[in-house]
Amino acid sequence: MVESPDAKREQDLRFEKEALPWMDDVYRFARSMTHDEADADDLVQETYLRAYRAWHTFEPGSDCRRWLFTICRNVFLRTREREARQVDTGGDDAVLETMAAVREASPFASTDADVIFSRLDLVPAIRRALDELPDVFRTAVVLVDVEGQSYDEAAAVLGVPIGTVRSRLFRGRRILQHSLIEYARDAGILVPAKNGSPQEGARDGL
Amino acid sequence: MDCDQVVRTLWDYLDGELTDERMNEVRAHLKACRGCFPHFDFERAFLDALAKSKEEQAAPDELRRKVVAKLRKAGLA
Numbered sequence: 001m002v003e004s005p006d007a008k009r010e011q012d013l014r015f016e017k018e019a020l021p022w023m024d025d026v027y028r029f030a031r032s033m034t035h036d037e038a039d040a041d042d043l044v045q046e047t048y049l050r051a052y053r054a055w056h057t058f059e060p061g062s063d064c065r066r067w068l069f070t071i072c073r074n075v076f077l078r079t080r081e082r083e084a085r086q087v088d089t090g091g092d093d094a095v096l097e098t099m100a101a102v103r104e105a106s107p108f109a110s111t112d113a114d115v116i117f118s119r120l121d122l123v124p125a126i127r128r129a130l131d132e133l134p135d136v137f138r139t140a141v142v143l144v145d146v147e148g149q150s151y152d153e154a155a156a157v158l159g160v161p162i163g164t165v166r167s168r169l170f171r172g173r174r175i176l177q178h179s180l181i182e183y184a185r186d187a188g189i190l191v192p193a194k195n196g197s198p199q200e201g202a203r204d205g206l
Numbered sequence: 207m208d209c210d211q212v213v214r215t216l217w218d219y220l221d222g223e224l225t226d227e228r229m230n231e232v233r234a235h236l237k238a239c240r241g242c243f244p245h246f247d248f249e250r251a252f253l254d255a256l257a258k259s260k261e262e263q264a265a266p267d268e269l270r271r272k273v274v275a276k277l278r279k280a281g282l283a
Contacts, residue, residue: 008281008283009283012282012283013283015277015282016282020273020274023265023269023270023273024263024264024265026265027263027264027265027266027269028260028261028263031261031263041266041269041272044265044269044273045269045272045273045276048273048276048277049276049277049280052277052280052281052282053280116251117251117252117254117255118251122255122259123258123259126255126256126259127259127261130259141256144221145253145256145257146256146257146259146260147260148257150221150223151221151223166218166223169217170217173217173252173256176252176256177252180252180255206233206236206237206246
C-alpha cells in the first residue's frame with residue numbers, strides 16, 4: 001500500500017515529536033553499553049535509523065523511550081553478538097544471589113550505612129564500578145536502578161524473562177556493593193564492625 | 207515472615223516488585239525486627255546512591271545533527 005504524502009508527513013511529525021526528544025536517554029544508554037563515545041554515536045545513529053524505518057510498527061500511546069531502548073539494545077547485541085554470548089552469567093539463581101549479597105553486606109549494614117553513602121562522594125566510584133561490570137549485569141542495573149525501569153519493562157527491553165532480569169540485576173548489585181565497600185575501605189572511612197550490633201531508633205521510609 | 211525470608215526479598219521490596227500482601231508483611235517485619243532493619247537501611251541507601259549516579263549527559267549537538275541528517279536521507283520530511 002502506498003502511503004499518501006499527508007499520512008507520511010503526519011507519521012514523520014509524530015516521529016520527530018515522540019522519538020527524537022529521547023535522544024539524551026538513548027545516548028546515555030548507548031554509552032553505558034559501549035563505554036566508548038564513538039561507538040555510542042554510531043549506536044545512537046543506527047538506533048534512530050532503525051526506529052524511523054520501523055515507526056509504523058510503534059504502537060501510539062505506548063512507551064517510546066522503552067521502544068527505543070529495545071532497538072538500541074538489539075542493535076548493540078547484533079554488533080557485539082559473539083562477545084555478549086561469551087559472558088558467563090553463571091546461572092540465574094536470584095534467590096541465592098540476593099541472600100549472599102545482603103548477608104555479605106551485613107557487617108557494614110549494622111555499622112552504619114551513612115558512613116558509606118553519606119560521607120563519601122560515591123558517584124565517580126559508582127560510575128567506574130558500573131563500567132567494569134560485565135555487559136549483561138550492567139545493562140540490567142542501568143535499566144532498573146539508573147533509568148528507573150521496572151523488572152517487567154527491563155525484561156521487554158532485553159528480550160528475556162523477568163526472572164533473568166532479576167537475577168542479573170541482583171548479581172550486578174552484589175558486584176557493585178563489593179566495589180563500593182572496597183572504595184570506602186581504601187578511603188579509610190570504613191572499618192567492618194566486630195559484630196552486627198543492631199541499630200536502635202527511628203525506622204523511616206519503610 | 208522470618209528474617210531469612212525478609213532478607214531474601216529486600217531488593218524486591220525496595221523495587222516495589224512484591225504483591226501488596228507481601229509488601230505489607232515485609233514492612234511489618236522491618237518495623238518490629240531490630241536485626242533486619244539495618245539490612246534494609248543499607249540496601250535502601252545503596253539503591254539511592256545508584257539512582258543518583260545517573261549522568262545528566264546530553265547527546266552532543268554534533269550527534270543530533272548526524273542523526274537528523276541520516277533520518278532526512280532515509281526520507282524524514
